[in-house]
Amino acid sequence: MAKFTANWLASLFPEYQGIGSVPVQIDDVFTDSRQYTHFGLFIPIEGERFDGHEFLKDAIKNGAAASLWNKQKSVPEFVPADFPLFFVEDTLEGMQRLANAYRLKINPKVIGITGSNGKTTTKDLTANVLSEKYKTWKTKGNFNNHIGLPLSILQMPPDTEALILEMGMNHFGEIEVLTNIAQPDIAMITNIGESHIEYLGSREGIAKAKSEIVEGLKQDGCLLIDGDEPLLDPVARKTRSYRIGEGTDNDYVIKSIQLSNEETTFEVENHPYSIPALGRHQAKNATFAIVTAKILGLDKSQIESGLQQVELTGMRFEKIKTTEGTEIINDAYNASATSMKASINVIKEMDAKRKILVLGDILELGAFSKKIHRSVADVIYPPIDILYTYGEESKEMVESLRKREENRVEAYSFNTKEGLIEQLRNDLKPETIILFKGSRGMKLEKVIEEITN
Template identity: 35%
Template sequence: MKKLVETLNETFNNSFEVDDISKVEIDSRNIKEGDLFFAINNGKNYIAEVLEKKASFVICDDQKWSGNKKVLVVEDTVKAMQLLAKNYRKKLKIKIVGITGSEGKTTTKDIIHGVLSSKYQTKKTLGNHNNHIGLPLTILNLQEDDEFGVIEMGMSNKGEIPVLCDIAGIDYGVITNIGDSHLEFMINRDNVFAEKSQIKNYIDSDKLFLFGDDVYLKNLKGNKIGFNLENNFIIRNYKETPNGVDFILNNKNYSFKLNGKHNCINASMGVAIGLSLGLTSSEIQKGLDLVNVTSMRFQKIEKNGTLYINDAYNASPVSMKASLETFDNIDFSKKKLAILADMGEMGSDEIKFHQEVLEYALKTKIDTFILMGSRMKEAMKSFNDERLIYCDTKDEIKKLISTSYKDNVILLKGSNFNHLWKII
């Protein structure tokens, strides 16, 4: 990464004793010889350790390291990282696709990465590195010969999307939808839309891709994808299969390995971008087949003869209902059990949102629901239905499954802080 070394010297007006950088790290445990380490938060406690591991360079805000030729001391490590990433991105010929929205960002990122990888050398955000630290880390680890980068852009407060767009220097943009995520900080959907839609200010409308059926997004200028006939890319003949979804987009047949109408929409976003960038339908389908989906997104796991569907990376009212709808529509020829846990960052109306999810759940044909978490416990009081069972802990749920429900197909859905995956 010679250009990164060049950018490092130019950004901080210095001539550092660095020949090359292998990769950029913020976790001292992952440091290998030749890495650049940003000592963020308590990372400053591990500077001596990473230098022993032969890190090429360290950037920190701890004055006691002043004078060390392998360490640059700055006023703010995170801001230094963002500035370096912004300057490095300007030196790269890569095209960046920035993805935001309330739900489906990570899966859509994985899909677009898979589609573009069928023709181009493409990198993507790893895991959930989508904030003011994770995004610049992703940018700094791009290689000079990469052709496309697919970057996830998350937010929880106002003003964050413009910062991320500015650092990433996006060429294409995607807004998956506008939902009820982060209402603890954003108060209402109008504010969520106002923030997410800031992405439109950084690209031309012909390079913006939107879910056109969304009540907020349908009036934005851009390439609209959805089921309504007013969209530029129209989804038809959506069908659930045991292996995922089949659908037609602009008169061509496609299939994708994840179940759910929401995943059909996510896949259609990837198809639309692929078509717009000149890929053939066969190249796009090849990319869809090779998509490496991030775990805990409607992930099917067989364990001790029981089929679990782990959709518990995160949760909002929209994604909860989508997951329940998908689970309800698939024919597994077995009884179905849904384990539903609390949703976070729902704001002052959090109990109302949990009640709405339970009301929706009870309209499905799903046989049983096990609930966990204080919000679900409170919301459950509004219903008198024997299909609802409450458990205080995951151990209680495991015991209940082993005694009464091990022959069921089991869906797990809730915000990540519940750690529902531990049940499996």
């Protein structure tokens, strides 16, 4: 099914060449010239060290039927006369404008999700629940920035009815760009943590940056927020909002949260729910999905079914059983102090004789790094048995534990993955749980691969 035609593109980009009398349909949009496609629109992105315009020949060979083109650049001689080129001042801005136009053309219900933690899990939960009623499309992986979000929109099938978009950021102004492209019907701010505090200066700064999501919210849209976070009160007053949390003054109060080794159960509006994911924080993530589903007309049975069948994106509390009988928890996709503490608290509530933490550095904390790493140690106590850290900054957790008057948690820091792997191989025993958590740059999944092979 064609997404659009070259003639439709010409209405958006009036400077062009190569459009003849034969209609050209566009089935796909891509930026990687190595990707094989079928009737694709190639968008050559320019970066500091690369220029996609140099790879147009490869893109045509791999199925491009048209391309955006920076009007300041010469058109190569090899381009066929009947190959549509649409001239723009900037191809990235052109892609963003195209994504917005395509979003309006298809006109699905759009759900935009931001927050310091829980964006991807909330996206997965929301998509799974809404798919019980609607043809649903969601951000793939972490395609949540100024390039990834428009690509996510442009990759949605033309029959999409609900579009769930994750919005990430490092600096002020970035969420505003994304939300104006997406124009969400429902916006979510899952929480405010410490991620990117190096660039934003404080948790207040982080809250302000996340709150930009309402700038693109449709006029009749609504905002869902972490109602237990006072820093979100100002944005809640700016638009129609629903507060979600454990506090009794929230619009949707989460009660009776209980964890087993396999699921989390809880109540919202006196109705019980369960999800195959672990943690008090997961109950809140799921409630964002529940409230969204209610707004969009799903009934309780559809919501329950969607929550039960959810598949979370990889390396988010992913369980691996070793041949020795050890349960590995791979939560190593990324980390902030907030998410790290939440994962540690989940491990405390799980059934096992030995509980081991393997924690890597939390990156992008700047001058706040030592203080924030020390704060993680505040939740590390029995039934946790051993803490291993990897990286320079996370040593602060070990030092904090060793200074504690009554510390009953063994704590060791490692500078190399090899030393950590050698130690962990000795810890692979039955009735043992090992949690791996750290920033993406620490690549703790490499350690998991070594000890599980």
